Amino acid sequence: MEYExxxxxxxxxxLVLHQLFRxxxxxxxxxxxxxxxxxxxxxxxxxxxxxxxxxLLWAEVPGAQFVAAAGTLVLLHVAxxxxxxxxxxxxxxxxxxPLRVIAHGAPVAQAMRAExxxxxxxxxxxxxxxxxxxxxxxxxxxxxxxxxxLSVLREPWARPATRSDLPPHTEGSA
Amino acid sequence: MTALLRELAVIGAALLVIALAVDRLRDRxxxxxxxxxxxxxxxxxxxxARWQAARGELAEPLxxxxxxxxxxxxxERVERRFGRIQDVQGRPFFSTADAAEASxxxxxxxxDRGSLHYPLSRQQGLWKISRLDDGS
Numbered sequence: 001m002e003y004e005x006x007x008x009x010x011x012x013x014x015l016v017l018h019q020l021f022r023x024x025x026x027x028x029x030x031x032x033x034x035x036x037x038x039x040x041x042x043x044x045x046x047x048x049x050x051x052x053x054x055x056l057l058w059a060e061v062p063g064a065q066f067v068a069a070a071g072t073l074v075l076l077h078v079a080x081x082x083x084x085x086x087x088x089x090x091x092x093x094x095x096x097x098p099l100r101v102i103a104h105g106a107p108v109a110q111a112m113r114a115e116x117x118x119x120x121x122x123x124x125x126x127x128x129x130x131x132x133x134x135x136x137x138x139x140x141x142x143x144x145x146x147x148x149x150l151s152v153l154r155e156p157w158a159r160p161a162t163r164s165d166l167p168p169h170t171e172g173s174a
Numbered sequence: 175m176t177a178l179l180r181e182l183a184v185i186g187a188a189l190l191v192i193a194l195a196v197d198r199l200r201d202r203x204x205x206x207x208x209x210x211x212x213x214x215x216x217x218x219x220x221x222x223a224r225w226q227a228a229r230g231e232l233a234e235p236l237x238x239x240x241x242x243x244x245x246x247x248x249x250e251r252v253e254r255r256f257g258r259i260q261d262v263q264g265r266p267f268f269s270t271a272d273a274a275e276a277s278x279x280x281x282x283x284x285x286d287r288g289s290l291h292y293p294l295s296r297q298q299g300l301w302k303i304s305r306l307d308d309g310s
Contacts, residue, residue, distance in 0.1 A: 008204045016188045023180040060215065062300060063192045063205030071185035078177050 006057065013053050016067060020074040024081075041094065045077050095146040102126075102142035104155075115144045125150040196299040200271055209274040209294045212301045214264030217278040217290065220249045221259040233295050233302035240306075251308040252290065257282030265289075272296045 049070055056066040083090045099111040107122060117125075123133055129152050131139065138158035143151045195201040202208065207215070212231050219228035225242035232240060240248070253259065259280050267275040274294045281287050295304045 002203070002208075005204050005208070012191075012205065016184070019184045019188075020181060023177055023184065059203070059207045059211045062207060063195075064189055067185060067188040067192065071181065071188070075178065075181045075185070078181055082175070082177065 005059070009057050009059065009063075012063060013056050013066065017049065017053070017070065020070060024074050024078055041077065041080065045073060048073055098143040098145045098151070100141050100143050101150070102136065102139050104141075105137035105139055111144070117144070122150075126152070193299075202269060202271070202274075202301075206300050208266065209269055209276040209301045210264030210266045212264070212294060212303065213276040213278045213290075213292050214262055216292070216303055217259065217262040217280065220245055220252075221262070223249075231303055233297055233304040236304060236306070237302075248306055248308060252280075253282075255308065256280050256288040257286050267291065274301060 052066060052070050052073075055061045056063060080094060084094050085091075099108075099115055101108050101111045101115060101117060101122060107119065112118070112122065126132075126136070126139070126142070129150070131152065135158075138154050139152055140155045141153045143153075145151050192205050195205050216228055216231040219225075219231065223246075225245045228245055229237045229240060229242075259282060261281040263279045263281075265277045265279055267277055269275075272295060275291060276294060277289045277291045279287060279289045290307045292303045292307055293305050294301045296302075
């Protein structure tokens with residue numbers, strides 16, 4: 001193996017992918033990289049592109065084929081992202097619908113089955129939000145979001161107090 | 175829409191770089207598979223009966239004449255001489271701007287080894303095998 005050729009191919013592949021992902025949108029970059037919330041589509045893109053680069057590095061395919069394949073994938077990803085952002089129907093079709101797994105403190109069995117969650121797993125997710133089993137009654141609704149994490153909406157009386165909850169201050173009041 | 179245009183621009187720029195590298199800088203083995211890789215891939219393809227993929231590695235007059243049956247007969251001749259192909263590795267022999275030769279080192283059962291030499295020529299910027307060697 002001629003190492004200088006390998007280095008040049010690696011640099012070329014890195015540069016092409018860097019530029020392709022640079023314009024693909026920040027959500028794509030963070031989610032495909034596994035740092036942020038990841039959707040199935042982003043993960044799929046990361047896996048396929050990750051495999052494509054191997055063929056170029058070992059000179060199994062011409063550079064033009066690599067660019068065409070990787071470019072098509074990212075182009076398709078960007079096009080789908082634009083479609084999702086502009087259409088609720090497309091969003092639901094491509095991303096799915098968040099499932100409510102807790103309603104007014106009670107687990108929703110059907111939704112939990114759909115997400116393959118048992119009570120222990122649900123308890124673990126809620127603990128990450130600081131909600132132990134003794135405080136489930138404070139949860140008005142909890143959803144498994146499209147990207148995977150659990151979102152929690154508390155009952156109005158259980159929300160942390162804010163400045164707006166205080167009575168208005170009047171001059172001379174005790 | 176701007177994002178799509180930018181992506182298209184990146185793709186176009188990358189393809190332009192490749193075209194310039196191959197045509198102006200006479201790249202023969204960085205952004206195009208080098209001769210030894212073409213030869214290795216060809217022998218691997220025929221050993222796996224991937225006839226259409228193997229035809230893609232042949233230069234034009236040869237590719238037209240080598241139908242899948244012809245490639246199958248070629249494989250049989252090679253295997254009669256060297257045994258069933260278990261592994262192959264391409265080795266460069268020489269390379270000029272438009273002509274090259276590379277060998278495919280074949281490993282068949284056990285420690286048996288042999289090699290086939292293939293001349294290659296450039297077609298549309300890519301190396302293609304211009305004549306088949308069956309080891310005879």
